[in-house]
Amino acid sequence: MRVAILTDETGWHTRQLQQALRARGASGRCVDLADCDIDTSAPGSGLLIPGFGRGLPDAAIVRGVAGGSFEQVTKRLGVLHALEGLGVPVYNGPRAIERCVDKSMTSLLLHAAGVPTPPTWATESEARARRLLMREEAAGRALVMKPLFGSQGKGLARVGRVEGEPVALPPLSRSGGLAYLQRFLPSSPPDDAQAEGFDWRVLVVGGRAIAAMRRVSAHWVHNVAQGARCEPAALEPALAATAEAAAAALQTDYAGVDLMPGPDGRPWVLEVNGVAAWRGLQRVTPFPIAQALVDDLIDRRIGGRSAGLAPVRCA
Template sequence: MRVAIFTDEVGWHTRQLQAALRLRGAVGRCIDLADCHVDTTAAWHGLVIPGFGRALPDAALVRGIAAGSFEAVTKRLGVLHALRALGVPVYNEGQAIERSVDKSMTSLLLQAAGVATPPTWATESAAQAQRIVMRESAAGHALVLKPLFGSQGKGLMRVGLVDGTHVPLPPMQQVAGRLAYLQRFVPQADATRPGFDWRVLVVGGRAITAMRRVSPHWIHNVAQGARCEPAPLEDGLVQAAEAAAGALQMDYAGVDLIPSPQGIQVLEVNGVAAWRGLQQVTRFNIAQALVADLMDRKMAQALQRRA
């Protein structure tokens, strides 16, 4: 069995996946989606996947998609859509990745599914964004301005009422994509102690492991220096994480959650989640759990569809 591991970076995560696939008698080949292309003369299916000749992979596991122009990213996602249409199990599917990469779509789907998440706004109008920030600031709230397509806690800033001082929205020309994605900031209950949020890994619809990301800074991403601590899978955490992954129809997801006076709230849902930090506090092998779900559930579903 040959599995395409779609990734723009070869490293620890891809080695973990390849080792897990070998344990199941499969071979994982790392391929950048940028190197895949359409050629309707090359094979009956019209796709060229490097390393597979005229054939298609038996399955595809999406680990990362490189940034690029709108056209380039559309083509890369189109390859994932085409593979699924051709009967190849894709883990996560292109549509699921689109839902999670676009934070505004994530917020819409979480809201529609009744999953608790902080109030959120996304607008291209500078005037409307300014009014939102002013109104929230007057009500005593800070907002987090996030890049719509950002990850790993990069490019985040707080606006509105921040530590008792009004921080205005920067000029729209300085905002990524000239689009303001604003989410109400959830402060820590005890400001004298390092804050935290949770990362829960959901695989095949089931929360399987969790950690607390602890940091004195208000950004709790591991990539920004947060400390990883094991966290028990308590009922409230499990229910919120599984509901979030279900709302976006994810095969696997890294769900970020935070405690609030209103209860646990979902901040983000990651469709190509890294798990190196989580593996440090998890007793079982996460890559093996992902591969097991791909082969035992996802591929079985594909076989049923073919039948």
């Protein structure tokens, strides 16, 4: 079995996946979606995947879709849609990735499914965004302004009533002409600026929460890429159930779900990551996460036992 690992960069994650695939008697080849072409004059499917000749991989794991122009990204996602349409299992599929990468769609689908999540707004109207901010600020609340397609905690800013002081909304021209705003959930006592707060990252694979960690930081942004430290976290029933409901709402094969304690004491979902990294989570998880992903792909999406692939189970 030959699996395409679709990624714009190779490294620790791709090596982990290749090792896990070898343990199941399969091989993984890293392919950049930017290098995949459509050629309807060629024999076969018309889709050219480097390293697979005129054929197609038996499955594809999406590890990264590089940014680019609107046209480039459309073509790269089109390749994923084409693979899926040609019968190749794509993990995660393009629809799931599109739902997760667009934070406004994530918020809308979580809300529609009844998954607890902070009130969220997305608008192209600067006047509406400023009226919203005035209302929230008058109630003593802060909002988090996020890039619609951002990741790793980059580009986040608090506006409204922030630590007792008003913070204005920046011009929407700085954020692509769109305001994506989410009500801020404090994770540490408001009267202790030095207190550490946390959020949870829960990994859901095949519909089941399998691992969790707390990301702890004195800063209000808790991404590992922004310096938060990882601590093991128990998969309490409410935490697991909420993360699983979020992954189901976005119809993901696997997902990294970010949650925080809500004002009602329940875990609330902030974001769902459809191309989730797991290096930090692996440091506090006793079983190999890449193997769990590969096992789910082969056993659930492909049916690997019937193909004679060797079963491997995580401890």
